[in-house]
Amino acid sequence: MVPSEKEMELSETADFVYPSGFRLALLMISIFISMFLVALDKLIISTATPAITNEFHAANDIGWYGTAYLLTNCAFLLVFGKLYTILSVKATFMTAVVLFEIGSAVCGAAPNSVAFIIGRAIAGLGAGGVQSGVLVVIVYAVPLQKRPQYQGMLGAIYGVASVIGPLIGGAFTTNITWRWCFYINLPLGGVVLVFVFFLLRIPTPSSQSTIKYKLQQLNFEGLFALLPGVICLCLALQWGGFTYSWSDGRIVALLVLAFVLLIAFVLIQVWKPKQATVPPRIFIQRSVASGFWASCCVGAHQTLLIYFLPIWFQVIKGDSAVESGIHLLPMVVALVVSSIVSGVLTSRIGYYTPFLIFGICIAAVGAGVLTTLQVNTSVGKWIGYQIVYGFGLGSCFQAPSMAAQTVLPRNEVSVGASLMLFAQTLFGAIFVSVGQNVVDGQLSKRLARILSITPQQIASAGASGLFKEIPPQYYDAAKVAYNDSLGRLLMESxxxxxxxxxxxxxxxxxxxxxxxxxxxxxxxxxxxxxxxxxxxxxxxxxxxxxxxxxxxxxxxxxxxxxxxxxxxxxxxxxxxxxxxxxxxxxxxxxxxxxxxxxxxxxxxxxxxxxxxxxxxxxxxxxxxxxxxxxxxxxxxxxxxxxxxxxxxxxxxxxxxxxxxxxxxxxxxxxxxxxxxxxxxxxxxxxxxxxxxxxxxxxxxxxxxxxxxxxxxxxxxxxxxxx
Structure with missing residues (x-):
């Protein structure tokens, strides 16, 4: 439940003055632009991925285009959540935006797949700071009672970026080059830096800590366990079953090492609770723990559908990159509408849990029916399925971070909100790798039944370029094989x-x-x-x-x-x-x-x-x-x-x-x-x-x-x- 105004006055300092009027409007525009940047960069690649894999001849790297971004994004989300509590919010936020811009520039100029993946990793690192920073700015700019409305707007901005992102990506890819999908971030990022520099005002802490004290608060022991643990986990999921068998010593070693390091990270948080990246007293709160689990599930299915649905449109339906972006409109429009409506209603009635429960149930139904897509699925069905899923996703998307803001004091909100974002992005990174692994394995097996094509040919051909390797008489059978392979993402369930x-x-x-x-x-x-x-x-x-x-x-x-x-x-x-x-x-x-x-x-x-x-x-x-x-x-x-x-x-x-x-x-x-x-x-x-x-x-x-x-x-x- 969102506290009443009287309860807020007791829980938040009475002498804190929130910005208002023109200054508040410009400040909100600046953070909305920054969220728009992050959402645009995450989704603009969805319609450009087939063209990128075709140019680099590296279809087996599709998973990495998403994983590299999500990997650094989630690995450093918790780090930035901690940094916002001990360093200048303004300086930290601007640094994150600069990192994001550098990554975008590297992606745009990448000469090969490896360089592109490195750029995605740098952009993901900066995006982690931007995402958590946006929520921190809202905490210092808007009273708790009104925050659901602004967070609903954030969800709408995310949806608008989702609409424009695939379309811009498709337009650039089809008519100019996919590289402009990343160059477009540079002028927008410059606008954000100017706005933040002149408009953002965060109260200075009454006691100034020394540099040594601040470094001690970073919990380096935990970071040395967290970062390599996440990397080992994603490497194992990316390589297992396709590059190497699951019984291969390298895969087993990566999984064991990931398990040990992540367990070590948890133990370090318990061992040093005062310096912990995620203090146990925050995580064990019922609202935070429940929001964390909900974020895990949302991140998993959301990322799978965002990356693989455009591939289905382009390969199975023969769409161009622009058309596949247009065909994602039903999902994102439904997300925009439900996000705004749920935000407004949450502020009105004071409860966020009904929208979380409702959204999770509807999104689960939508994700389930999307897995039934066939080669001959009608337009009405794939539009309707996307509307159901998008409406459910928009209803529950912002609720976990609202839970963290409700139960935590202002100076700890960045940690709680970053924890929710961490859950979404970590499980997104894991399931993109798992999904690509399932598709690659299924596709190579199914195509082997109709003609002699090797997994290496599939990997080098690219997503839509695969049909250049196949005689025309086998196109229909190959489409069925690809559709079945995408459908198998949830077969093991x-x-x-x-x-x-x-x-x-x-x-x-x-x-x-x-x-x-x-x-x-x-x-x-x-x-x-x-x-x-x-x-x-x-x-x-x-x-x-x-x-x-x-x-x-x-x-x-x-x-x-x-x-x-x-x-x-x-x-x-x-x-x-x-x-x-x-x-x-x-x-x-x-x-x-x-x-x-x-x-x-x-x-x-x-x-x-x-x-x-x-x-x-x-x-x-x-x-x-x-x-x-x-x-x-x-x-x-x-x-x-x-x-x-x-x-x-x-x-x-x-x-x-x-x-x-x-x-x-x-x-x-x-x-x-x-x-x-x-x-x-x-x-x-x-x-x-x-x-x-x-x-x-x-x-x-x-x-x-x-x-x-x-x-x-x-x-x-x-x-x-x-």
């Missing part, structure tokens, strides 16, 4: 419950899922665990639960305890000699599906993929041919009970799954062929290009893609190899 995992189809699916570089968590719900091989059962991503379909309590608790997100069923397809003789058509398996669906709804599990047969005919969508009509009759003759089971399973899912995202995948004759055979999915008819054969492994790969992409939600495609 899936937990899939597999029904029928001991059958041939279920086992093939499990094998294909575990072959992924970042496999999902698999929960195998079986009656006979001994049928699962030791190699599968001992895999760290596999859990085995023994139970029957009629045991609702076990099924329900399994969905709940394992946090299942998707259910895949291979039940129903079996051959019974007695049933063939007696022509039995009872359906004990299908009769259990109402309970399965009930358990899913009870635990909030929406995604269901269920196996069925061509005998399940979809009126209005399937078109009969003599070949398909004959094939739909054969299961009724050969496997009457299995056919009856699968038809009833499909009917039950269709009837009771109104609140689920279900897919009924109908199969022809199954084979033991390899997994790299293409699968055609469509409704039955003369235009269906698939054969009447389908390898179980290729079906497994198709299902993994469908879980990520959701192309056939509430549909029943007929599969076949082609």
């Amino acid at each position: 899936e937990t899939i419950l597999v029904l029928g995992a001991t059958g041939a189809s279920g086992l093939a699916f499990v094998e294909e899922a575990l072959a992924l570089p970042n496999p999902p968590n698999l929960v195998l719900y079986v009656r006979t665990p001994s049928k699962i091989s030791e190699r599968v059962s001992s895999h760290p991503k596999v859990s085995i639960v023994t139970g029957s379909l009629s045991d609702y309590s076990t099924l329900d608790s399994t969905l709940k305890s394992h946090h299942v997100t998707t259910v895949v069923s291979f039940l129903g397809a079996y051959v019974s000699i007695p049933a063939m003789i007696t022509r039995a058509t009872d359906t004990p398996i299908a009769n259990s599906f109402p309970e399965i669906i009930k358990a899913m709804k009870n635990n909030g599990v929406r995604r269901l993929l269920a196996l069925s047969t061509p005998s399940y005919w979809v009126d209005g969508k399937d078109v009969g041919t003599w070949k398909l009509s004959l094939y739909s009759i054969l299961p009724k003759v050969v496997v009457p009970q299995g056919n009856a089971e699968m038809v009833k399973i499909a009917e039950t899912v269709n009837e009771l799954g109104e609140d689920l995202d279900w897919t009924i995948f109908r199969i022809p004759h199954l084979t033991d062929g390899p997994g790299d055979i293409p699968v055609w999915a469509a409704y039955a008819g003369p235009d269906h290009k698939g054969s009447l054969d389908l390898s179980r492994r290729s079906m497994g790969r198709w299902l993994m893609g469908e879980i990520v992409e959701g192309r056939w939600i509430n549909e029943a495609p007929f599969l076949g190899n082609y």
